[in-house]
Amino acid sequence: MVNVSPRLRDSLDYEDPGETDPRLSFGFRSLSINSAEYEHYQPDDDHRPLAGSPHPTATRRNRRQRRNDQALHHAVPFEYQTTADGDVFRVVLLLAGTGDAPIECRLELESSRKPRKGYRCLSYCWGETTDRNAAILLDGFRFAVTENLHKALQCIRKANAEVRIWIDQICINQSDYDERAHQVSIMKHIFSKAKVIVWLGEEDDRSKKLCEYARKMGRGEHAPRDNPRTVLNRILSQRQLQDAVQRLLQRQWFTRVWVIPEVALASFTEVAIGNDLISWDNLVRLIKDTQLPQNGGFDKQTALLGNPRQRIAILSQMAASQREGLLHTDVTQLLILAKSSNATDHRDKVYAFFAMTLLRLRPDYRELPDYKRSIERLYIEIAEHYVNSIPWDAYYSRWHGLDEQRRTQQLMSMLYSAGRLHQDFDLPSWVPDWTFAWYQAPFWCTTDANLTNFSGRDDWSVGIRSQYRAGGDKLGTFELVGDAGRHYLRVSALVFDTIVEVSETTPASTPAFAGYSSTPTPGSAVTLDSPTFSFGRGSFKTKKGLLGMATRGVQPGDVLAIILGGDVPVVLRAADDSNWDREREAYMLLCECFVQSHDVMGGELLRTTAWQAEDIELT
Template identity: 85%
Template structure:
């Protein structure tokens, strides 16, 4: 087995290696690269089907399929015999085929720095189950794949030519942790040099019409006497369009974590639904222009962070950054996407973004993804890296000209994403648990899609900042302290009150209190009886008579605090057993909160009593 792993270079520039990897020479191991000029997989137009459907005689077709099926059943199981490391990765070459004929392909080796032939990357989800219950022929051997991937390969292959495409399920030895880690580390090279095909799944009646609608809108392809509205309404009425878009956004692809870097890094992206194909830009335009119906109660499609429309907006902004050669520095976006995504391995909630962020280029950050590391340790280490990079690494904040406001907002977003009441794992309360999905409408930001503008600069999160300024505009103390592997977060905070009564329900708002912020969109103002914001929360009353909302689990005796620089208050729990020999009080962070007080939420209380703010440690 070849196992050469030179130190990874950080630049995406093509550099001639001092030595050529022997696996890229013809005749080595399983290498099989066709030297003939490759006919690129490039549909002439959006409406062209992906797979051709010739019509040979029924007898010949059935006979050929029987022989191929028998060969598939009799084939021995495939085993990986060559390691993919260094600059090497594998590419699947789909052999020509049609219909239900068994899928036949071969596995070739390619150079991630300087590919010898063009290829595509498939962005898909493994399916409702990760069971590999369908088989294909790979290098003449039987190879098990999931049913969803099998369906995708059937549609992507061509009738009369080969298709070269990267597929994680086949191209990475998933049982080899070291190879998985290495392939993740070079993912940015693999995807940045490829065009990506997003497979959303099988088509249905609405998806076919939706693709036609998107193509018409994108091209402006209308008859001279027809108005655009008339032409589009013939395809889908406004209500049918809303329903079709909602169904599309509910497909499983929109929930997976790995699709984020796959689209963000791609040079060009196409979206496939069955045999229909549209461009990514047409899909984004369609979602942007379609107003979804508003529900009276709690609506996950609009109320939760990382909802499908917001994910599309973040993905598009991240892709713009990559096209301009700018690595990512907006931790708020990564938190929103990771916590709203599904992953088979919880470590991928962090590792999926490895090639996108500036962390991977830090001189002192040379560690590869480690799938043997505990999830708790990984989450603590990555949170420390994010905090220290934002606070102390000058080139990190200068990379996208991050303002002091942006840096403060990103630091606070980590606290709002954490809290003991929002953790599955045993973590410090200031560390976000990426496995704990969003389930409440946030107080600290909005969940707007923000689809208006996609620039390379990381200013997207500024557009979702809440209207509250409880902690003022300037950051106070914010630093990591501690030793022996245990770190506390030291912050400046004003303890404003103590909880004396809690309830599982929320009371009606006090007469005269109508949310906060005159510029807020209709229906977005927070009130105690708001069905959107009260979902998953209970109410509390403080010693001084303040009413508020917080995550269920807050208890009498917990304290209400405003961290200097934060937008909304937080609920803390005193750790009295740790305070007896310390200079500073120690607390556990529970959750963010809302208080029905303009003085608190607007920052007037903090500005008046700033002299009472003190440094505390959050453990």
């Protein structure tokens, strides 16, 4: 029993009606509830914490937050008073601040050719939604931003210093299409003179340890007698490391299309996760050295083109090209990245790469980028540009010393990325839909990360070529022909069989056939019952008794063809000939396919029947 002094009677049924509980009297170290002596007392003036009341620090913080919210709410909305054109762009001056204090910024104009002061660029993701549900003070006015950017600014700003930084959401008038187009055209100059901060988002339960792991691995910090791996395992075990890297690569930043030029063009890049910083080189080294666990079924982290590790590899190779002053010429890489990326405006699937490619040097593309151009028209013009440039323009092939094999591979990658079954927009069947995301493991190339080649030359794509050589190494006819304002693609092809049966499932593979090569690249062999390659596909049987796999949507009557120079066969459908008056056969390209035949996939069929190949036109 707890003793209380003065001693209380066990019963509170007092004989004297005027007698009260002494604990309620002032003498018992408490205020009397009925005391008239304290009528002048104002509780708001007493900052001592009382039992059951908020801590005064929290009270002051809440009061300050209410004032800040009111200041933002009553501020006049910001309006751009100038247009960024010529060599001019805007820079944000992020004022010092901490905690929940409102984010205050000022806008300054800067020259993209000869900046007066140093600045940084923020590479981030707008967020799960583009809705601007948060606000900052910009030049004293209220400026709406996305919640993700608001969190990034809170982490980036300093307590006692200002930060000069370029942020697309603030520095570009997003509602002015002409200004957006102009700023994209000078993006190369903006980023090449800046240090880039990649903000991946807020920290989670393992990101802090992952950053520490990456820093120590990069510096090689360990005691003289310690094994480096032992030191690192004290931070994260191998299983914890694999899990942390997988979580990191699943962050939304890795799927955004604009992060590609932002990192590739930067003079120096550092990565921020919450308040932790590591260099970009340490992040790449960490991803390269961490072997992710293998799954038995379809795993998009390894099976799909443009998976996070492959994106990192391509981006690093692009950055190496930029450091050597070489503009990009590999459309295969651009298609891999664009189709695996997200963009608010579908035109950015092309325009994001404008500053890094030879497009900006062509006089006939001086009006690019143009956000008023239709998406379909843009994609068709880009495809026509590459078809005309890769095999014929001397400046294109000489830029990186492209040989015939690499030029052929790039042209064929455009066809394998296209096809009516892989298009959302109304496009010619041979034009890639840059917005149609990869969802199947490809037959025409591998999805390996290829993190070993970071040279400036375009040797990267040679390493991803598939093991198949159905069309041989020599490219046949590959040219555009015009008809009534719409171009068709004329190619040399061998039409060798017709589909007679289709199924939504794939049958078991013939035991004697496991891919083409007798010693295939590890993980690259294709079988009809492979969960990796059958995902999203069905099976077919041909008139000649061959079995194969193709994208669901092929029908009996569709034909199989080998395009000269291509590595895998394609499925074609005869074009509607009601208004067709041409000498050559016309087909609609549907998709790539796999045929369970060594003769077909290895090129023997083409070698023995090459005389039957003819020029056809793809509509």
